Amino acid sequence: MAMDPSGFSISVTEQGGRAVVAITGELDLATSPDLEEVVLERVDRGQSVVLDLRGLQFMDSSGLRVLVAAHARAAEGEGEFAIVRPPAGSEVEKILGIAGVDQQLQIVDEP
Secondary structure, X not given: OEEOOOOOEEEEEEEOOEEEEEEEEEEOOOOHHHHHHHXXXXXXXXXXXXXXXXXXXXXXXXXXHHHHHHHHHHHXXXXXXXXXXXXXXXXXXXXXXXXXXXXXXXXXXXX
């Protein structure tokens, strides 16, 4: 698990051949490169990745860019990319809806 002073952390577990990447804290310009590295490394190897957003309290456009990039890379390769639905009414859910990516990405209720 990686954690920075702002409270952002990344935790990766393997479940049935997929990488479940759980993130907490704030996903922004400072933290999105760390997430991008973790997710794209696995997607580029053809591994399926489920990104758990339930512990995320904030996400800006740089975080959205990581989600879209991972989705696009997975579509080009052999792996799959999905996100676990953030809590209903949360700021992260609102951001996904406003950006319209909730209609484009594969969203699941559990990892």
